[in-house]
Amino acid sequence: MTDYVDGYCERVAPGLWGEPLNSLSNLAFLVAAVLVWRLAAGDRVGRLLAGLIGLVFVASTVFHLLATRWAAVADSVSILAFVLVYAALFPRVFFGWRLWWLGPPVFLALTVVTALLGGGLYLSALIGLGLCAAILAFARDASWPHFAVAGAVFALSLSLGTLDRDVCDYVPAGTHFLWHLLNGVVLYLVSRAAVRP
Template identity: 45%
Template sequence: MTDYVDGYCERVAPGLWGEPLDSLSNFAFLVAAVLAFAHDAHWTHFAVAGAIFALSLSLRALDRDVCDYVPAGTHFLWHLLNGVALYLVSRAAIRP
């Protein structure tokens, strides 16, 4: 069931670091969140977004291991939670 997902685009190996470009962009997101956290009055929004992102990253890392128990996997949660984190960061960034 996961052959299609594992065979897409730039995946070079199974696991979290199997998608090097995604890993790099995820790291950049974390750096941006830390910088925003340190320099913004709305730091709680950035902290919550960081926590949501950490959860999404954990679910992404567990995806392969839970496929036997959860046929749909957790990859879709990775995308949904990243969207929530992006919304929170964007909202905090444009608020006066």
């Protein structure tokens, strides 16, 4: 688990400061966490989501500083924790459904299907954002634009994140830092929508 991980253009050798842009761009998650925390003003859902975004900030920063396998796992787990918690909160926050616990297994099933079809592990999140926007628009919930914009931003983020290794010869810093910046926006938008007045 302490094996060295070199998965990004910016990192060319081991070392604590081997990915300065990838490390510093994680501040987008910290900013999002602080903004959601302040917006929540005591709302438990908002405070929970802000805490989870803060966890993403810590885990991703540690990973890009240390570049070890255990840090990579922590990074992935923090993202998964946010997504699964949100999948559970969505039906309860927006529709008051008591079957909120169905959200995480449904999302995991969608992730398995998209991964088996070659769509990777993040396509399910993009589909989920689109579905959330469509469901809320149909229900005439004013929060639907948050999810529509978040979906568009995440589509761009996913494209840039995927391109990172392919552009190393032309863009030595890569594009992964843009993945962080844009995903900070995505997490803020969906969290803001879940903080109910």
